[in-house]
Amino acid sequence: MLRLSRKSSWWAALGVILAIPEALAHSQGLTAGPPSGAPEAGVRMVAEGSITLDGRLDEPGWAHAPAIDLIQQDPHPGAPTPFRTEIRLLADGKHLYLGVTCVDPDPGRLSLHSLARDSDQTHDDHLTIVLDPFDSQRLGYVFQVNAGGDRTDGLISPASSLPNYDWDGIWNAKVRRTADGWVAEIEIDTQSLQFPHGVDRWRMNVQRYVPREQLSLQWAGITLDANIFDLSRMGTLTGVATLQQGHGLDVQPYVLLRQDSLRGNTAAQVGGDLQYNVTPSLAAILTVNPDFAEAEADTRQVNLTPYSLFYPEKRRFFSEGSNLFAFGAGLADNDTFLPFYSRRVGLVNGQPVRVDGGIKLLGTAGPWSIGMLNVETGRSSVSGPTNLFAGRLMYDVNQHLRLGTLLTRGDPTGQSRNQFAGVDAIWHTASFRGDKNLTLSGWAARSSDPLPGDHSGWGLHAEYPNDLWSGFASFNVFGDALDPALGFLPRPGTRQYDVYLDYRPRPTSPALNWVRQFFYQLEVLQVDDLHGVTQTRRIFTAPFNVDAQSGEHYEFDWIPEYEALTAPFEIAPGVTLPVG
Template identity: 35%
Template sequence: MFRNLFFIFFFALFSSILQAQVEARPSLAAGRFEREIRIDGLLDEEEWKNAPVLDSFLTTVPEEKGTPSARTLVRVLVDERAVVIGIQCFDPEPDKIVRFSKLRDTDISEEDHVKVVIDPFLDGQSGYILAVNANAARYDALVSNRGESENEDWDAIWEARTSINEEGWVAEIRLPIQSIYFDKSLNEWGFNVERRIQRNQETIRWANVQRDQFFGQTSRAGLLTNLPVFNYGIGANIRPSLVGAMNKVGEDGAAVVDMATSLDASQRLGANVLATLTVNTDFAETEVDTRQTNLTRFPLFFPEKRTFFLEGSDIFEFGFGTGNRTVLPFFSRRIGLFGSSQVPIMFGGKINGRIGNTAFGGLGIRTNSFEDDGTSYDATTMGVMRVRQNVFKESTVGMITSFGDPSGREGSFMSGLDFTYQTTRFNGNKNFIAGAWALYTDREDLSDDRSAFGFKVDYPNDKWDLSLTYARIGEFFDPSLGFVPRKGIHSLRIGSIYAPRPEWPLVRQMFYQFFLTYIKGIGEEWQSYSVFTAPINWQMESGDRIEMNVRPAGENILVPFEIADNVIIPEGKYNFMRYRMEIEFAPKRRLSGQATWWFGSFYDGTLDELELELNWNPTSLLGFEFNGLRNIGRLPFGDFDQTLIGTRIRFNVTSDLQLNSYVQYDTDSRILGINARIHWIFSPLGDVFLVFNHNTFNDITDRWTLQNEQILLKVRYNFRL
């Protein structure tokens, strides 16, 4: 089997190199401006009238390379300090433009919006994504996994305004050159524009107009030419923050008022290298985690939300085929968070950037001493370093290493190597990716097998998406700064998606899915298997979706575990059959959502999992979100009922001023949590957060008891030099 896999890999490598030709990339020349351009969404300055115009767009859906239903005009203006993009979106029925959101970084993919990707290194493997809807809600992301996905948690300083008129809508974007890294020797960048006309379920692009290719694949983007020698000034950013907090613990606890300051400062060491320092780091503005239920014997995964760790996080991505299902060698939530405690970060430093075809990043953090569940832990130092070299046209080879342990255990380190081969020109114009990785870790409490390795082969295209992923995780592979849900296993996953587009009046695309997962203990028998199938998964022309799934699964329990309060699954081999029915209503409507029902056998009993998500946007000023989950288990070892509900209210005054409140309650913890935030961006360089947190516990007598209450006010401003 492995011999055949290596043959396929090297055949793909050889054939794609032979087929890769120097392709003509469409280009747009940037115009120049000398006086300040007012960002108001009007494009009424004289410079806009004289700038070169881009209007050659084609559809990717519903028809590949079809004629758009409405015109789109794009102009770009530059000076030595900024890039300004103006996009005119003509629409014969502007009253039907789908626009609900105003919140920063909200999901605007199902609304009318424009999206821009730039590649200021021309390496075809990295880039920045900026998107704006017709309400001026801003979304930004880093190109991730060489364009196959986006890291939407990344944030930058930039401006956007929009206007709506009788001809459609207009977006105006200003990106300061200090907000990104770039190759100063270049006078042209990779550049592409995409527009979504939601009510028509229509997507149009300028370059890379192929369904098989992802918008973020900058190797297929056009070119933005006539760029100046950019000047980022001294390159210093100094962002102090002032935080005032009132904390109360327990009903009888006293309210304690604290004032604290923190500082983030950065200095460019060239146009494409940034050094960052953080002191007394504070994450008061970070949103609370959304609670999850766990019906497995493995830990839950929660994503990183803290800005300091997200900056340059694309560089720290490691190993094609790794992830929260197998292993994340560096999981930044291990730093500053321990169990139920937030660990004070005294200071830290980071350096990341690109030199030529080499991307690199280094991070070091010193945390203070802390207590968790009555145990005291000493202050400790932790860090990670990553180097990645671009090879061939779209491929990489790299290494990663980390040191330190959150609880202070001695001798902790981890190192690894990875290689990823990628081409967007396999067999002419298809995607093909193959990669391998290997890791080794050590610590004073580890012995025997401390290694992990794996590979993945992927053919991710519009009609066919085929993949094979394998990982071997040693029994004592436990990186202190990583995330490893299962140890001592062989993991195999085979995936297949066949997605035809029938010429039916109601159905746009069908997705026939098959995913086989098989996990075996090292030197032992099988531990888990799952066969996920989707005989029906139809995307309708209206944007609605219906899906039915059949999933045979099995678990070989070697050690009893508690699946719910006082319900323990004993040792044994269990085989069960799960079914799912799901319906999704298109988000283009003011009322949309998704309903899911998993049912069938489960550990010699039955389990029903009911999940409901609703979104109601009565106006662009006000939005409501509801999510509810209900697990009903009837097992020979005991019955359980779990309920988790959450409600979010968004009051969007403008795209720079929002009030959001989130209330969640679950019957496992019996804690009612309230989180309310006012976020005011009073300047592109400064903002204010007012945060209220309130948690109460419902005991067995149905008495509500205050656990903790907190009011936070945080003000920060970025001084750029």
Template identity: 30%
Template sequence: IGDEDSFEVILDTFGDRRNGFEFATNPAGAHADQQVTNEGKDTNVSWDAVWFVKTAIVRDGWTVEMAIPFRSLRFEVGGPAWGVNFGRHLRRKNEVDYWAPVPRAYTLARVSLAGTIDGLTEAQPGRNLQVKPFLLGSSVRPTGGTAFDHSLDAGIDLKYGVTPALTLDITGRPDFAQAEADEQTVNLTQFSQFFPEKRGFFLENAGLFYVGDAARNNRINPTPSPDEDLLLFFSRRIGLSPSGSPIPIAAGARLTGRAAGFTVGALNVQTERSGATLPTNYTMLRARRNIRGASDIGALFMSRQSTTGSGDWNRVYGVDANIRLPGNIDWSSYVVNSATPGVRGATGAWRTSLNHEGDYFHGKIGAMELGRDFRDDMGYYRRVGARKWLLDTGIRPRSAAMKAKGIRELHPHLTWNYYTNPSGRMIAKSLHSGFSFFFNNGA
């Protein structure tokens, strides 16, 4: 679904005013869905639910009817009232309307502004069990040869709703052949490229494992990108080499959802030997507790452990907080430390930022530091031994005079990043400034 007429709905099934399931369609009846975590700090567009939609184009517009089975959602039976909001994009007017009002600085993902739907206390998700076995065989004879080389491979993926709010995923020798391929790009930077996760086993509720502060919400592309300097948990470190070549996974399990008032995520995966890569076990534990409205605190623990007895391991552990302050100001911070055999010194990392999103003004200030000896074998980061200062600000003026001239909005903006080493000497800096025009016709 692109820049055309569309209709979307978001369901906050836990009533926590921060997470939800979003479904969208257009007059042609296309399907689009995603999981929203922490009001858009993480959006999982690769999530694929089972639901149905029927549309009809009529004389004075178009109609839509959606059927979303309870079994496709995650919720607590008899829990709090759900949050709900609806949005409609009218392309001919370049207009977005919401059932529960949402300021133009935000999108439907701002679940704290959603309305409420009552009367679902008797809803039952039913038995949620999905089993996907696979069997792959081949028989090859070289040209001119007389003997065949035979191979046989089998595996299974299982998804089970332990409770209506907890989902267990189990995999044995998974086949990721159907995963979408990475886009081919040319890397002209000094850093390794970031490619998003597309393997099904790692996708559902992937936002539960996210730690940090999302990029500024851009209304042209509302999906935030990971923090450019440190993504603490990056699932592509599991079962893939640095070049993207597959490393066989023997078995894995994930438990994600809500329990005892906490949002929890647990993952354990065992990989096999592949060339010079030794068999390795990966563990990620994440817990988050909602406090005072739209705020939360959390903790994480990650471990990469060679299972050959070689003593090769790496651990990362820490705490984080996301606090909603008055005036649409969000404070986001985390502190983590790493442990690796034989490594001592500056093994920690931290980040803090203040962010304000308003209809007219937006701004973010922040700082972060990665110690010289920090190491995260399950994360994505670009440099260590560095401190970063950041500023991102801009305005979005609108006026009747501009509208009369065909201009809907102006957006002058500035982004500044400044890097130093621990002693304060500058090692890198970047400055981006821009002046964007948004016209009444949507251009």
């Protein structure tokens, strides 16, 4: 069994940062190429500083910029629409610019619900830009802006069908309302992206959503089975070879002063972050005495179960590159199991613990993707200083198959020398039976600690996310002694089954012309202990579930649930539910 001291693990982390780029420098990139019929667009270079971000698109560069048009994707793929959308593309070496003109025949009916940063734009008129600079078809960036100028961004990984919106990139957008719609001028700073130097081809897709019409327009993937976050259905962006990441060094120091007027005490704290691009596609990030005061507060949750609640990571140092640590497929969508959960770092028994410093390595090299984290935490109420390590390595066998491994070492409580190792495989295609989506995945893992019992776990997942028929099936087994000390596993010692089926016809009968789409849904979730005794069963059915053409939604659900308590549960102070 491999055991690393705290000092040696720091040297190992630094050694990896220096050795991996050299070892993989001659790896050949995975160039799967765009799918047949994928659109292509070029970027026009302009002088730095020649674009003023004001939402007007009146600089000379915009008049000569290459333009692309979005095409209706839903509900009638390829059909003409009055919501014409034109996108022009520019770059100045340090920024990628998109000038988007969104025509609206009735701009007074634009839908806006929030102007706050990182708010949910699902029901707003908005644009979504997806970039895959490495043409990996696995990892990508998401940028969204609504008609009011609110910005949201995130990271895409193969482990989840939805982006992780807790990441914050360096970019800006200005939106201007016009008499015939709205205009967005978007500036993406290349310092917030990782991309291969000198490569003249990225993958990109753009979507516009009009909520009052439930209308989606896209640049690529013009089929009802397409999803804007599916990186295998992207267009090609050329002319990006001259984009740079600056000098590859970004330093963000801080000085924090605290004064207690009652006691007359004054304290100072100095720290900061340093990011260095070891290569254009591999970044090392160092933090010393990080201050997380600016991190977004958690959303309040009420827990009426005996199991732990999941809270997303909000701290920038830990959220940066979080898609590189995603494990398996489907596990993160319902918070079943995360073998690496960065919220464990800096928190012991619900109390914050000082993070003295940390170092991360994030990026890609050819078909390899790398994510490594080494952190030193201070003393807590139950232990002294603790070293924590997580490493993730993935290899793209081809355009469909990705293999990976995840290792963690350390226990935030300092009570054990916990180690965890897992492997996973994900296979995805967007051309099953012609143009259908299909994902298959599996994982296996084991933890090491002195507790008796089964320290292993494994699972299988299949997903068929398409328009007419959609569904998934997953089966996961978690040993009673499986203990990822740096992970999130609320229910060890269980077998978990989850099957979902959704039939979604779009009627063509004149009598049903008010209906956009029916949804007939069935999901069965069951959790058994390792002896086959059922602890939880939930059956979700939607015998009547309708989206109307006018935007209304009508739904009738029947959801019987069963829960068996294996131990007394105090649901509130002084209120304990008995076993049964």
